[in-house]
Amino acid sequence: MKCPKCQYIGFDNGDRCRNCGYEFSLATDAADAAQAASVELPIKDGTEALGPLTDFSLNTPNLPLFPGSGRDPDAPLVTPRATPRAPLAVRKTAPAPRPKVRRDDPPAEPLLALDTADFGPAVEPHEAEPEAGEPIPAAAAAAVDDSPKATASSGARLAGGAIDLLLVAGMDLTVLYLTLRVCDLTFGEVMALPMAPLVAFLALLNGGYVSTFVAASGQTIGKMAAGTRVVPADPSVASREGVTFGQSTLRAAAYVVSALPLGLGFVPAFAGRDRRALHDRLADTRVVKA
Numbered sequence: 001m002k003c004p005k006c007q008y009i010g011f012d013n014g015d016r017c018r019n020c021g022y023e024f025s026l027a028t029d030a031a032d033a034a035q036a037a038s039v040e041l042p043i044k045d046g047t048e049a050l051g052p053l054t055d056f057s058l059n060t061p062n063l064p065l066f067p068g069s070g071r072d073p074d075a076p077l078v079t080p081r082a083t084p085r086a087p088l089a090v091r092k093t094a095p096a097p098r099p100k101v102r103r104d105d106p107p108a109e110p111l112l113a114l115d116t117a118d119f120g121p122a123v124e125p126h127e128a129e130p131e132a133g134e135p136i137p138a139a140a141a142a143a144v145d146d147s148p149k150a151t152a153s154s155g156a157r158l159a160g161g162a163i164d165l166l167l168v169a170g171m172d173l174t175v176l177y178l179t180l181r182v183c184d185l186t187f188g189e190v191m192a193l194p195m196a197p198l199v200a201f202l203a204l205l206n207g208g209y210v211s212t213f214v215a216a217s218g219q220t221i222g223k224m225a226a227g228t229r230v231v232p233a234d235p236s237v238a239s240r241e242g243v244t245f246g247q248s249t250l251r252a253a254a255y256v257v258s259a260l261p262l263g264l265g266f267v268p269a270f271a272g273r274d275r276r277a278l279h280d281r282l283a284d285t286r287v288v289k290a
Helices: 030-038 138-143 154-182 187-192 195-217 221-226 235-240 245-259 278-283
Strands: 228-232 285-289
16 A cells, blocks of 8 residues: 555555554545555456567567568668779889899999099108298197296295185184084183094195195195196106196195294295295195296
């Protein structure tokens, strides 16, 4: 029966709806009660036709998918055209005949211009020596110019050394300040630091600055600003190659030797004939104009 409240259709006869629990006796409308009692689903008794398409007959002459009942059922669904189409053709060019090569005659090789040219006997070129009083070309003079460069003046060397000294002092003060900050100390407590490792580190830092710059280009930053350069003492070696790393390291270490006897090792750089200080003589170098 059908519930008048939720419209649920049940297959049992009871006083209460199995879906919402509504009691059919509480129905206010008599018509609803009658409708709920009268709505019953038919029960099959076995005489009905079986299958979902029992009301569909295949004996109908005109089916909706196959209209026209006059055509032959044995006729093919697709029939060819009365005039057949021309077949597709791929045009291919005929292969060109290969030229026949005669095996008895060797192929003629073309003659080059070098085969017909008439060359005289080979003569090694040589440069004519200039006569007495004739000027030497500039290129030849530059190729054989092994003359030593002018020695740097005392003022230029003093200016370059002062600039390098200021740079080295700035690096040392920076390292000392950062070390004190890390150790949470002040400049008044600098003696509390281990002096031997600190002095060794600063010596390596300063020596590395001088030796690396001199080995790389022969100039430190101070020498670049003053226009001077460190070169080997031998003019022939100085024209071909610069200062080696071993010479630059020895020259940087020899600064201590020049400075130890009250700086007397620097005096020949300002008063000597070739202006070579003690560290220059130990490293076999000299300072010239850049």
